[in-house]
Amino acid sequence: MPAVAFASAPAIFASASARPCRSAAPGILSSDSGRPRRGARGAVQCEVASSSAPSAAGPQAARWAQRTVVIPPQRRGCHLITNKIVNEIGNDLADFKCGMAHLFLQHTSASLTINENYDSDVQVDTETFLSRIVPEGPSAPWRHTIEGPDDMPAHIKSSMFGCSLMIPITNGRLNMGTWQGIWLCEHRDYATPRQIVITLNGI
Template identity: 60%
Template sequence: MQAAAPAWAPPIVSSASAVSARPRRGARAGAGAVRCELAVSAPSSAAGSLAPRWAQRTVVIPPQRRGCHLITPKIVNGIRDDLSEFKCGMAHLFWPDDMPAHIKSSMFGCALTIPITDGRLNMGTWQGIWLCEHRDYATPRQIVITLMGSKSPMTIDTNSCKCNMTI
């Protein structure tokens, strides 16, 4: 029997899924199904830090010449103090759609969401935040950055993870 979760703790989330693959020739019916159950719970020592946290900043990017420009360092410098307080969460970047043509907006978009892990934007080695300037006479761009998350990550209870495979 499991102990009851403290009153402050979020409910334990369990998910189960069954995936059926095409059975091998000669295999019995129902073979090849995989069932996994995963329990996610909050660490008990993080009572006060699980409350959702929000921060929002506007970063002004100076005018850029026509072309695509890596602006990740400017974005990170603009949110560095707030970003360091997040253990996990999401960073949503939005800039107004004022490009000269709608096709450019549909190709590049005007918003971006990036995961936050351990106080840093969780991007791969070759990933970055880019500004593609299409105008001949550029103006400064205002980018609104909203950080959402918590100071303490949700943890996976590996003792409750069960995977059974039938072949």
């Protein structure tokens, strides 16, 4: 049976309002940081033995790790949280040569997406777009307004972007594009802390 290791203690951030940065975080593998070996047609080759061919030390066993990250309440809008995620899972990431990171947001009025990590105007423009295409206020047709006029619009926006992400892991880093970042999109006017369950799987 593959060895399974879980790290389930929640980790709490001080803030999630950091501005986008041009350089990649230590746990992020982009086109200009720590280039992995490439094979035919530019395919990335993780530096591990094939799982179908036992190495001298035996076959590679799949590894698992899981951590719940709690992000404090944020203002309504889109927030870049890449560096904060990497800071929390960095030690776990280092154990993986090749695998996948799954991020799951445990809420129905916020969302996760991957988008621009440099120009913060993209975050502002995205919030403007969402506010324009999903009506809100007394004239909106929604019946579900138990928690206020932003209640149902928040649910719709959450479904538009979704609550989960899959990101490849290569040589101990999240293998994202140079300009890609992880966003938490807060769709409520009065937010609560948001929990993200991060599961790592690979070898």
